[in-house]
Amino acid sequence: MSFIIFIFSMLPIWYLAAYARPSGDDYGYSALTYAAWLETHSLAEVIKAAVETAKTSYIDWNGDWFTTFLFSLMPEVFKPYSFWVVPYIMTGAVILGTFVFMHEVCVRIMRLSHSNCLIFTSVIGACLQSSTGADSQPAL
Known part of the structure; x- marks a missing residue:
C-alpha cells in the first residue's frame, strides 16, 4: 500500500515533466x-x-x-524539445537504486520480506522527494 501511495505522490512530478526545459x-x-x-x-x-x-x-x-x-x-x-524525458530517467534511476539497496539490506541481510523492502523504499523515496523540493532550504 505504501508503494502505491508513493507512486501516486510521484504523479505530479511526472505530469510536470512535460514542461522541463534545459537551462x-x-x-x-x-x-x-x-x-x-x-x-x-x-x-x-x-x-x-x-x-x-x-x-x-x-x-x-x-x-x-x-x-x-x-x-x-x-x-x-539528438531531438529538439525532448528534455521532458530527463525527469522520468532521473526519478526512475533513484527509485530503482533505492529499491536495489533496500533489497540488499532488507531481504538479503536482515531476512525481511519483500513487502518490507517496498515499504522502506517508499519511505526513503518520499523523504528524498520532500527534501529536494524547490522550497527546501540548506542547513545552516
Whole structure:
C-alpha cells in the first residue's frame, strides 16, 4: 500500500515533466555534442565530442568528468524539445537504486520480506522527494 501511495505522490512530478526545459549548463555541456550531431549524425562522433567535453571540464574546471560526460549527452542533442524525458530517467534511476539497496539490506541481510523492502523504499523515496523540493532550504 505504501508503494502505491508513493507512486501516486510521484504523479505530479511526472505530469510536470512535460514542461522541463534545459537551462544554463545544459547548453554549455552539450554544445560540442550538438554540433557533432548536426554535422555528422554519427553516434561515434557525438561520443567523441562528449569525451572531449568531459576532458576539457576535468582539466580546466573540476574533476567530475563522468557527470560532465552524461550532461553532454542530454536528449536535446539528438531531438529538439525532448528534455521532458530527463525527469522520468532521473526519478526512475533513484527509485530503482533505492529499491536495489533496500533489497540488499532488507531481504538479503536482515531476512525481511519483500513487502518490507517496498515499504522502506517508499519511505526513503518520499523523504528524498520532500527534501529536494524547490522550497527546501540548506542547513545552516
